[in-house]
Amino acid sequence: MSVRRTAVATGVAAVLLLLTACTDADPDDPADDLVIGISGTDPGLALADGDGGYSGLEVDLASYLARGLGWDDDDITFEMVDPAERETALASGDVDMVVSGYAITAERDLAVDFAGPYFVAGQDLLVAEDARTTGPRDLDGSTVCGADGSAGLAQIGEELSPGAVLRPVADTGTCVDLLLSGQVDAVTADDVVLAGYAEEHPDELRVVGSPFTTHYYGVGLPEDSPDVGAVNTLIASALADGTWQAEVDRHLGRSGYTAPLPPAPGSLAF
16 A cells, blocks of 8 residues: 555645655555554544544544645545554554554664654653642552553653552553542553543543653654655644644643644654
8 A cells, every 4th residue: 555646735745746756546446545543542642433433633633644645535544553563554554654652762663664753742640630749759658550561650660659559450541430430549651641531521630741751753654665754744834834733722722731842853863
């Protein structure tokens, strides 16, 4: 499958013309749909809407990128991809692009290509709205919930006060349910992920706002993809023309979370 079409987006025509010279994609051929891997489970970022579709910041950003690469909305397919399967899905051609909280790392960069970053995230805490927590060191005697086997759960173990208790469960959503019912005192995950839950429960939950790691989310593409430059240009356009901020406000505005602007797309070096 190819991520290239003959249409060119305003502001990126010079880049995209380089890509279209070698494509013979047929818009009427279902095999030429652009398949984008997303989480599908993260409110505010990418969540199944119950009607067979998905909504969220990453869904809208992915659609923006796809349209900029010349794809019609009817030719874009979103597919849930497990985090552990992202590299495999790109290498096999099961998906053409991944926009799914995909942190850019040197190790992953050996297996796939990245455009971006389009987001800067950091591991943080979600707590009750009236909690006085300002960071992991305030949680002595408290129970902190995180997704079992996640890097975040291991990371926060190094940051917590000695008297805190870690409670691993299947996923972040389950942790949030436990927090809402008072069975745990805090949930840990990337701040933007937590902001999606705070957006759903703005009067009950808040993100502490004291991240202790830094993750740069990028758009995953197959290794040696010719589209990295075009996607970087489109991300830069979304940042410059207000599209990025408008989507952050629309999907996370009630959470109280302030998203930092990412560095220039393509500027990260390993």
